[in-house]
Amino acid sequence: xxxxxxxxxxxxxxxxxxxxxxxxxxxxxxxxxxxxxxxxxxxxxxxxxxxxxxxxxxxxxxxxxxxxxxxxxxxxxxxxxxxxxxxxxxxxxxxxxxxxxxxxxxxxxxxxxxxxxxxxxxxxxxxxxxxxxxxxxxxx
Numbered sequence: 001x002x003x004x005x006x007x008x009x010x011x012x013x014x015x016x017x018x019x020x021x022x023x024x025x026x027x028x029x030x031x032x033x034x035x036x037x038x039x040x041x042x043x044x045x046x047x048x049x050x051x052x053x054x055x056x057x058x059x060x061x062x063x064x065x066x067x068x069x070x071x072x073x074x075x076x077x078x079x080x081x082x083x084x085x086x087x088x089x090x091x092x093x094x095x096x097x098x099x100x101x102x103x104x105x106x107x108x109x110x111x112x113x114x115x116x117x118x119x120x121x122x123x124x125x126x127x128x129x130x131x132x133x134x135x136x137x138x139x140x
Contacts, residue, residue, distance in 0.1 A: 006054070006057050006058040006061065007058045009054050009057075009058065010051075010054040010055045010057075010058040013047075013050055013051050013054045014051060014055075014080070016047075017047050017048075017051060017080070017084065018084065020047075021084045021087075021088060021095075022084070022087055022088065022091060022093060022095070023093070024093040024094050024095070040101070040104075041100060041101070041104040042104075044081075044101050044104035044105050044108060045104045045105070045107055045108035045111070046108060047105070047108065048077055048080075048081060048104075048105040048106070048107075048108030048109045048112065049108040049109070049111050049112045049115075050108075050112070051077060051080070051108075051109065051112070052073055052074065052077050052108070052109045052111075052112025052113055052116075053112045053115075053116060053119060055073050055076075055077075056069065056070065056073055056112070056113070056116050057116075057119075057120075059073070064120075065116055065117075065120070070113045070116065071113075073109075073112075073113065074109050074110060074113045077105065077106070077108075077109030077112070078102075078105070078106045078109060080105075081101070081102050081105025081106060081109070082102055082105075084101075084105075085097045085098060085099075085101055085102050
């Protein structure tokens with residue numbers, strides 16, 4: 001059974017990625033190119049790791065997640081990352097299409113898929129120590 005609250009978290013995270021990645025570049029304070037490049041890729045990886053985990057939990061809860069569901073969410077994560085990059089380049093926001101960002105997005109989604117079983121196995125630990133988890137995913 002799909003939990004409505006968990007779907008809300010996944011949808012909000014999806015919108016957070018879209019809005020944060022489509023903000024005009026001029027909004028950001030300047031960094032040195034080297035430090036920004038490293039931070040940028042880590043941010044992409046974390047955003048898409050969380051996106052993947054949230055959607056897998058929204059679709060399956062803490063039940064075993066099928067390979068097919070994992071594959072579909074992974075492919076959607078890769079496609080969503082690519083869509084964000086295309087929108088960045090076409091919306092004239094001072095942002096550009098970067099293959100490196102798509103790679104970081106894809107790696108984050110892949111890590112999310114690969115770690116979901118661990119997360120589900122230790123779900124009670126996360127509910128206890130990560131404050132908001134217990135509100136979005138009540139006890140089953």
